[in-house]
Amino acid sequence: MSKLDHMFEPEATAVHRLEVISGTGRRRQFASEFKARIVEETLIPGAVISAVARRHGLTPQQVFTWRRQAREPLARTESQAPQFVPAIVETALPAPTLQGRQRKRPGPASRSFGSIEVEIDGITVRIGRGAEAKTVAAVLRALKAGV
Numbered sequence: 001m002s003k004l005d006h007m008f009e010p011e012a013t014a015v016h017r018l019e020v021i022s023g024t025g026r027r028r029q030f031a032s033e034f035k036a037r038i039v040e041e042t043l044i045p046g047a048v049i050s051a052v053a054r055r056h057g058l059t060p061q062q063v064f065t066w067r068r069q070a071r072e073p074l075a076r077t078e079s080q081a082p083q084f085v086p087a088i089v090e091t092a093l094p095a096p097t098l099q100g101r102q103r104k105r106p107g108p109a110s111r112s113f114g115s116i117e118v119e120i121d122g123i124t125v126r127i128g129r130g131a132e133a134k135t136v137a138a139v140l141r142a143l144k145a146g147v
Contacts, residue, residue: 035066
């Protein structure tokens with residue numbers, strides 16, 4: 001007998017665990033009241049989610065998923081409702097007439113010509129002509145997330 005064979009032989013005092021699974025092994029269905037009770041238990045200050053999950057024979061991933069699902073209906077109802085904002089259209093200022101060879105620097109009115117101004121909770125974002133739609137969408141998404 002080689003030394004390698006000796007190392008792979010089980011010890012005589014080794015304890016082995018054997019789990020017998022009977023049945024079809026389908027997914028367990030949990031009542032919404034049970035899920036709500038578990039989520040409520042995890043919201044207690046100082047609660048450890050993995051300990052709560054272990055105590056009820058669950059995995060922490062299940063409990064985290066239930067917590068996320070409990071928050072989703074609030075976010076879904078807010079985003080599904082149509083949101084309207086007042087649009088203020090300002091007429092463009094008439095072009096100044098040039099007398100002689102005087103040239104004036106473009107003022108703020110000509111710089112903002114063709115721009116969009118969005119105000120959300122006191123924060124104003126000015127979107128100039130030529131801005132990419134992806135960039136504008138990302139800025140507005142970030143602004144709404146911070147509100």
